[in-house]
Every structure is written in structure tokens, then in C-alpha cells.
Amino acid sequence: MSLPENYLDYPARRYGMDHDRYNWSDMFARKPIAWPGGTRIALSIVTHVQHFPLDMPAKPFKAPGALSMPYPDFRYFTNRDYGNRIGVFRILRLLADKGLQTSFAVNGCIATRYPALLKAVVEGGHEVVAHGLDMGKVHHSGLSVDDENAIIAETLRLLRGATGQPVEGWLSPGRAQGFNTPELLTRNGIRWNLDWANDDLPYPMRTTEGALLAMPLAYETDDRVVANEYFQSEPEWVQQVKDRFDVLYRESADYGGRVMSLPLHSWVSGMPYRVEYLREVLDYILGHDGVWTAPVGQIAAAAESQV
Amino acid sequence: MGAEPMQSDLGLYDYLPWPGRPKITWPGGKKLAVWIAPNIEFYEYDPPNNPTRTPWGRPNPDVLQYSHRDYGNRAGWQRMMAAMDRAGFRGSVSLNVALCDHHPEIIRACADRGWEFFSHGIYNTRYVYNMTVDQEREIIRDAFDTVRKHTGQELAGWLSPALSNNLWTMDILAEAGIQYTCDMFHDDQPMPVKVRSGKLISMPYSLEMNDVIVYNSQKVTPRHYGEIIRRQFDQLYRESDESGMVMCIPLHPYLVGQPHRIDAFAEAIDYIASHDGVWQATGREIAQAYHASGAYDAMSAAAARHAQGDR
Numbered sequence: 001m002s003l004p005e006n007y008l009d010y011p012a013r014r015y016g017m018d019h020d021r022y023n024w025s026d027m028f029a030r031k032p033i034a035w036p037g038g039t040r041i042a043l044s045i046v047t048h049v050q051h052f053p054l055d056m057p058a059k060p061f062k063a064p065g066a067l068s069m070p071y072p073d074f075r076y077f078t079n080r081d082y083g084n085r086i087g088v089f090r091i092l093r094l095l096a097d098k099g100l101q102t103s104f105a106v107n108g109c110i111a112t113r114y115p116a117l118l119k120a121v122v123e124g125g126h127e128v129v130a131h132g133l134d135m136g137k138v139h140h141s142g143l144s145v146d147d148e149n150a151i152i153a154e155t156l157r158l159l160r161g162a163t164g165q166p167v168e169g170w171l172s173p174g175r176a177q178g179f180n181t182p183e184l185l186t187r188n189g190i191r192w193n194l195d196w197a198n199d200d201l202p203y204p205m206r207t208t209e210g211a212l213l214a215m216p217l218a219y220e221t222d223d224r225v226v227a228n229e230y231f232q233s234e235p236e237w238v239q240q241v242k243d244r245f246d247v248l249y250r251e252s253a254d255y256g257g258r259v260m261s262l263p264l265h266s267w268v269s270g271m272p273y274r275v276e277y278l279r280e281v282l283d284y285i286l287g288h289d290g291v292w293t294a295p296v297g298q299i300a301a302a303a304e305s306q307v
Numbered sequence: 308m309g310a311e312p313m314q315s316d317l318g319l320y321d322y323l324p325w326p327g328r329p330k331i332t333w334p335g336g337k338k339l340a341v342w343i344a345p346n347i348e349f350y351e352y353d354p355p356n357n358p359t360r361t362p363w364g365r366p367n368p369d370v371l372q373y374s375h376r377d378y379g380n381r382a383g384w385q386r387m388m389a390a391m392d393r394a395g396f397r398g399s400v401s402l403n404v405a406l407c408d409h410h411p412e413i414i415r416a417c418a419d420r421g422w423e424f425f426s427h428g429i430y431n432t433r434y435v436y437n438m439t440v441d442q443e444r445e446i447i448r449d450a451f452d453t454v455r456k457h458t459g460q461e462l463a464g465w466l467s468p469a470l471s472n473n474l475w476t477m478d479i480l481a482e483a484g485i486q487y488t489c490d491m492f493h494d495d496q497p498m499p500v501k502v503r504s505g506k507l508i509s510m511p512y513s514l515e516m517n518d519v520i521v522y523n524s525q526k527v528t529p530r531h532y533g534e535i536i537r538r539q540f541d542q543l544y545r546e547s548d549e550s551g552m553v554m555c556i557p558l559h560p561y562l563v564g565q566p567h568r569i570d571a572f573a574e575a576i577d578y579i580a581s582h583d584g585v586w587q588a589t590g591r592e593i594a595q596a597y598h599a600s601g602a603y604d605a606m607s608a609a610a611a612r613h614a615q616g617d618r
Contacts (some may be wrong), residue, residue, distance in 0.1 A: 001358055003437045007446055013405050027382040061365045140366050175371040194372055198377035211538045219375055221567050230526040244567035
């Protein structure tokens, strides 16, 4: 079982990235970004609204949060669905208390399964971001172009139809993409995506179908990652989110505007015992001068001409 | 591999218990050598498969994991470097040497600060599992040539890519002129490695201080990482009254360089740097001092005596 000689060939060993999706750039050497009104931090709150089908496939991989018990997994199917019945409304209520307009990343199937949920999000003044069709439909390079395109088109048809919003933002289930995904997103009218975890600022991506913006979304301070992958407590989540904000806020004094992203899950932060920790986080961040809270699409629009 | 039977022991070092060892003295009468080893890595977007280990958990491209690592080379490295500058630490870079080609700007910033580069293979998505000896020699040659060409430095240290090894790896590293390996975690002091030719030192690196292990395997919070760094330091600093020890902090800029983590780390290394008896060293400097002070020869002799029954 030895390796072929071409295991020591490195066809993409060259200056910059080993693909053409985007250019390398040093975040601390870029032209400073200015946010509206001279604000320092764009607060980007993205609440995931998800449906995990009872028969979701295990191959080629499951999205995080997937059902994990033997079929039929009543346990996690219903626990995740709690977020759609109660949790999301608890978060919506808190955001309304604070007077915030934010983003909700919603699986396309929610439009037909739970139209009342989508209506509440829209009436709350929030932006809907396409979050794939459902959590069992992961994007990967094993999908044909036609099959992947069909998933994207159907997701956008459902969400655009139900919300009346243009729906120009995308977050893949499990933040998974195949080689073709950025092209297919762009072809279907997506202008920005939240899948890539390599920056704290928006940056331009290249596709053969036109421009696509990468918008930052924190990975390791995501409520689900902290609770269900790191098994850390809510006070520990609060501390990390505050610490994250403090550093970005400090940097914004010297390097220009920063994005503070706060990924939430309706079935995680929407739990009764967790939602007041979310309030603590929001109170802390909003207690600072120069914080602009906006849907991701508005942040993308403000950044587009500057990056 | 293949038909070769597995061995029950690495056979790379003799047992030498801590009590009664020859005393190590560091330059300038310092007590504890502290070195920081940032793993500045490049993971490939579309790497080939190795039958023993698949690079990514998802089919290529694993956009989430790829981009998470790329964060280190866009943003994290700057925060990490600023924290180390403030505390007066030079890095000993555990380098995927292809990064010299991809991101010469990062290499230049490290070189300008007098940081050392040691090899962490070509890419962190290429493992030495299933390589022939000649193939593995080829990546060692590539690493020497690449680091020399981009930095003028002659490689002294080695950490296998993703800690992948073959039974002969240490022999061919020593044969190529590598002075220290970071792949073994059996001691708090540098120790001789039994190789076919040349002299090779096992340099204390650390799994337990390594941010990737701490954050991702042990699920430790950033602030607690700061706490365990201090505790590790305090204990080794006290014990180094008797004989010099080594503390290493292995880092990954894509992890420690995140905004929610950097301050707790920065405060911990400021704390270390505030102690007079600390020798802020690089891996190469520790290896040189180990030889120059006679510690290598004394430890080798002590280990041989112990192995021969003088206990």
C-alpha cells in the first residue's frame, strides 16, 4: 500500500490561495471599512431556523445537529422542532424588546411547513436568508450540477414566494459547499453567502457567474457549537461572546469597521433557560457606542463598494 | 509497512527517571526555557487522499474546515504575533513549508522578527503514512531547500505533518541533519533520541499546552486556557530551581488568533515574560545550549548506565 509518486506533486503550490475563489489578503492591512453613521461595529445576528427530516440521509455526511438516534428518532426530531414552535418566537420577542432588525437563516421547506413562522419573522422586520432546502439536503461535490441547482432554485422559489423579499443571502446547511456551489448560488440571484469561516470582514469571491460576497459568520462562538460541540455552559458562552466583541471593538478604533456576528439557533438559544443569557449578551454589546445592528444584507450593501 | 510486523515499543529512547538526572544549566543562569511554537499551516482545498488518513471529514472541498484554517493566515496570525511581540517572545514556527510559496508576506513578517522556522512538512494535508523511505527523504529535502530559499535559514527542527510518522522517520531526519524533533511528548527536558546516525534531540513540545488539543479535544474555554498556561508555567518554574526544564506552547493562529481567545492567551504569556528566570528561547537555541552545556552527552551517558542496570 505505497503512495503513487504524484502524491508528492503539488499542482496548486503557488503564490496566494490554492484555488481561484478569492485572493489572499491580510485583514489588518486592508483599507478601513466605514459603516453608516460612523459606527464601529456592525452587529450581525443570524438565527438559524431548521427542519431535520426524520429520514435524513447519513451520506455523504450529516449536517451538525442532525438526528443521531436509531430511526425513528423522536428525540432529536422533536427537540429540533421545538425551535420552530416555541424557541424562535422567544427569540423574536427578545429582538422586538430590543427593537432590532436582524437576519433569520431559514430552510426553504419551512415556507410550506410553517408559513406562520415565516410570517412572524417578516412582520418582525427581519430579513430572510436562504438556508438550503432542509437539513438533510447538504451541498457537496457528489451532487450533479443539475441536482444541486434544483435544490437551490427550489429553496429560493419557496422563500421568495412566501416572504416577498428578494432573498439574496445564503447559508448552506452545515455551511457545506461543493466545488460548484458558489457559481450556482450566483446564477440564482444570490449576492452574498455566510458559509466561509475565514474572516471577520466581508470580502469578494470570484465565480464564473459573477460577483459573490463572503460575509463573516463566527464559527466557534455559535450557540450550538459552544453548547453541543464544546459542552460549555451558558455563562461560558456569554463570556466568549463578550470577549470576542471587546477585541473587535478595540480593533475598530485602529483598523476600521468590524463585523460582530452572532449566530443563534432557535432550538438552542430559544430554550427557556438560555434566552436570558442571550439578553445579557445583547445588553452588553448594545451598551457600547457605535454599534450598528442590521440584517446581513444591509451590512453587505454597506461593505460592497468598500471591499 | 504492509508485511512488516508491528512493534510493541518505539525503541527511540531509554527510560531515564526524573530523579538523579544530570543537571541542566541554561545560558545566563536562567531557570526555565520557554519557547512558543506557532504552527503556521496550509491545508489544501483539494488534497489527494492517503489510504491511512483522509484529509477532510467531508468530501473535498470541506469549505467550513478549510476556511476555518484559512482564518489563521488572513487574520489570526496578526493577533498572535502582536501578543508575542508585546511579551517579547520570538516564535519557532512549525511551518508547512509550501506556505513560503503561498503567503510569503507571513514568512517575511516572521523572519523580520528573528523567528526560527522549523519544518512541519509540505502541507498539513499530506501525511507520511504509506510513503517509501525515498519519498519521505524527498519531503525532507524539499523542506530544507524551501526554507533555505525563502529565509536563508538551515532547518534545525521537525514536527511531522499532522504528527504522522513512520518507524524510520527519526533515522532519516537525523541523517539529513535535523537536530531536534517535536513529535514525542515523554519528557519536560530535551532528551537524546536513539537514531542510526547523527545526533537527534527530542525537544519538549506539548500536547497538553497545544491550543488545538486544549480547545478542540479537551473543550477548554479560552480563559481557562490562560489559566492552565500559568499553572503549567508556575510548576515548571519552581521545579527548574533544581535543573533546567523546558516549557513549550504550541499554537495555531486560526485558533488562538480568534477575537474571543487572544486576550486570555496574551495575558498568560505576559505573565510568563514577567519572571526574571525565564529564558525566552527558540527551539534551535535550546538544542544548541543542550549540546554546548554538555547536557546531551551527560544525559546519553546516564541513560546508557541506567539501561545497563546501574540504577
